[in-house]
Amino acid sequence: MIHLEWYRIFLHAAKAGNLTKAAGELYITQPSVSYAIKQMEQALSMKLFHRQSKGVELTTEGKQLLLYVEQSFALLEAGEKKMSALKHLTGGELRVGASDSLFKHFLFPYLDTYHKQYPDVRIRLSHGKTSEITARVKEGSIDFGLIHLPTADDPHLDVHTIMTLQDCFVGGEAYRDQAGHPLSAQDISQFPLLLLSPGSSTRRFIEQWFAAQDVAIEADIELGSIDLLIEFAKLGFGVAFVPRSYVVKELAEGTLHELKPAKAIPARSIGITTRRDMTASVAAAKFLVMLSF
Amino acid sequence: MIHLEWYRIFLHAAKAGNLTKAAGELYITQPSVSYAIKQMEQALSMKLFHRQSKGVELTTEGKQLLLYVEQSFALLEAGEKKMSALKHLTGGELRVGASDSLFKHFLFPYLDTYHKQYPDVRIRLSHGKTSEITARVKEGSIDFGLIHLPTADDPHLDVHTIMTLQDCFVGGEAYRDQAGHPLSAQDISQFPLLLLSPGSSTRRFIEQWFAAQDVAIEADIELGSIDLLIEFAKLGFGVAFVPRSYVVKELAEGTLHELKPAKAIPARSIGITTRRDMTASVAAAKFLVMLSF
């Protein structure tokens, strides 16, 4: 079999037309080059070079071989360049999965910074419910997912908490009077409730909170976006259940009022999930560092 | 720098998805493969494989690299195939130079045999005068040339005699009576002479023969082809100067008659000329062997 390193020597020798010069380019000695070429000629059982007094010249067969070796090496060089680009983040891609609201309210500033710092890294976002995100992480189609915790334990996934989220009930002007005193779950369930659509982890979370207190609830308005819930609450349609950080501005302005449940709503965590047996790509690793992961 | 042999190991490992299996394919041991991959990952300073319990799987970066390495190796393999074809004469070309008459009367049967034996070797013929042929050999555009000897000594060319050629004077029916007795050069010069055009080595040869005997000659008919000279001689146009081997049939039939010069015409040699500092291509070497070179 042909030792591949011979090809590199062959290539230099062919292009230089001079074994001594080729040796210099390769930082080895001339006998080394002679030896390698000789090995190669024996392996192929044909002469590759004519030895002349002023150097070497390819034989007919050698010329043919050069055509292939040249192209082959050009490809390998391109590959090494590509690797370098991936390494230095002047190429490659970052594939993130999360829900729309996490993108908008949490991930966006990081993505913005990342993109400005590494404009050549293509960013691909995919939204979906927690279950869809974890599935994509598992199959490897995204680098990591940003999800609400807790989530079902999966032996193939690693989950790291990166921040906590405090949910709250908010209502418009009509609820100003309710904001002062604690309300039972039963009291709250009597208000028109604005909730995220079923299937979302937030919806499941609040339903469990009520259920733990033996209160059955029914949503008056179901929407797919937290932003829309907030809008409807401001318009007086009822009481919305949303993360408090999403409505700090409205609470300060007084356009929304927070209702205090007698039993505190536990904080929820937001986490990043990755595949346990996969180390992150260079692009993903850099992003995770930004999140002080 | 990346040792090229690593790429081969990388390729097998990537395709097998299993270092142990790759090791088997390469007839080396598993630790060898582990070691090589590790070297490679260190050289590129990035992970190329995810190590899993059931084998290995390419990382994002590894997948990128594979694209290049795969193609590169496909090219090298194609190159090796090509070399094998050249070696086994199922490819390549044979480039021969000679005068038209040498092709027709000498080389043709060999070319025919050669082509039947190695139908995949492309045969390229180029005709010309001796000086043109030798020039092409020197510049490397043909593998060898078939020429009339003697020729000017050239330090870059090797010349081997492969056969001798006896020229003779022949005439048609009208010369039957002259065939019995020796004729002086002077006698012969009086006949209408059918000669090859000036510039050919044959023409120069016969002119020198006459000149050595202080006889000036003038051609009555000058043609570029020995075959035509023979035709005209048969038609009675005069005495043609041609190689005897070209007219053995006519002499036997009695359609042509040979004139015997008092001073014998020296035999001429036909030789093969090749470049001194170049070994013949595989295709050419095989042909030269056929000529019992």
Add this chain to the structure above:
DNA sequence: CCTTCCCATAAAGGAGCTCTATATCATGAT
């Protein structure tokens, strides 16, 4: 004729690949 440039060869030395042996870890069955 002598110098210069280049390739081939021989022999010694050593870098690093490869091997054997063993550890470790994950998975799946008992």
Add this chain to the structure above:
DNA sequence: ATCATGATATAGAGCTCCTTTATGGGAAGG
């Protein structure tokens, strides 16, 4: 839980074969 299986990682010794140094020889050019 425990064990068997199959995979990769690691350590250390061994040896292959590449590289080097030293030298010879041939061709071209002044």
